[in-house]
Amino acid sequence: MDVNPNIAIVANIISDQTRAKMIFAMLDGRFHPATELAYMAGIKPQTASFHLKKMMDAHLIKVEKQGRHRYYGIKDSSVAGILESFLPVAPQVEVRSLKKSPKDKALRSARTCYDHLAGNLGVKILTSLVNNGFLVEEDNKYSVTDRGREFLDTIHIDISELRNKRRSFSHKCLDWSERRHHIGGALGNAIFERLLEFGWIKRLPKTRAISVTTLGEKKIPEVFKIEL
Incomplete structure (x- = not known):
């Protein structure tokens, strides 16, 4: 059976730990500037721009422009539903700190x-x-x-x-x-x-x-x- 190659593209996007942190942060339904997403993922803003472009190319997220500023969010509810469906089968993150x-x-x-x-x-x-x-x-x-x-x-x-x-x-x-x-x-x-x-x-x-x-x-x- 032939497999749609686009599935592999999406899987590759969310298999990266940094991109996973960024895209799941966007599941709050809001739009975020790249600097905020970079902070959430623990990376530099320049690196965040690289990952955001990859997610946009895969049609998982979209960007809204307000003047010179750009804000990124999940493309639509269908994409959000697919991403959220991964969470019940993913291993739970162990809480190791009081914070x-x-x-x-x-x-x-x-x-x-x-x-x-x-x-x-x-x-x-x-x-x-x-x-x-x-x-x-x-x-x-x-x-x-x-x-x-x-x-x-x-x-x-x-x-x-x-x-x-x-x-x-x-x-x-x-x-x-x-x-x-x-x-x-x-x-x-x-x-x-x-x-x-x-x-x-x-x-x-x-x-x-x-x-x-x-x-x-x-x-x-x-x-x-x-x-x-």
């Missing part, structure tokens, strides 16, 4: 998976939506029930509007730290954005970790019927 331990704990608690919510919080929210009959599991996706539509209306999420987007509506996304699914696609993104808008969660700088605010500690358990 790394809080960071690891924060990522496992709640983080971004490109443009939707992952980690323990993301899994708990999905589990609650299914257990309460708001979502029904179907193969690799979820369908919204009539009860689910009513619930989502209460947090100002318009299902009809989401269905018109040119992307997956609500697919399963395997969580690398929980080894269970959280919800991706347009619905997963809408829930994440709404929690940010309500001020129940907030992004943390220079990391994919998400923090639950004081207001969120009260409202998230109340609305989603979960324990934090």
Whole structure:
């Protein structure tokens, strides 16, 4: 059987430890300057430019220009989904310092998976939506029930509007730290954005970790019927 040679190109890109650090840093769904990605990977900015070009040539990332500045991010949600799928089968990184331990704990608690919510919080929210009959599991996706539509209306999420987007509506996304699914696609993104808008969660700088605010500690358990 012939193998598409492009698979080897992509595999070569992420097999490099430096590029892997940079591209997985971009899974927070934001755009980063080369200097910031270089810092995250522990390399010089000039070296980062070399690796970024390779990732762009492989169509894994894209660049946005603002004046003289360039910002790099994952090309789209499909690329992010493929990259994230590697994490559950990858060997876990051993935490060897007290400095790394809080960071690891924060990522496992709640983080971004490109443009939707992952980690323990993301899994708990999905589990609650299914257990309460708001979502029904179907193969690799979820369908919204009539009860689910009513619930989502209460947090100002318009299902009809989401269905018109040119992307997956609500697919399963395997969580690398929980080894269970959280919800991706347009619905997963809408829930994440709404929690940010309500001020129940907030992004943390220079990391994919998400923090639950004081207001969120009260409202998230109340609305989603979960324990934090």
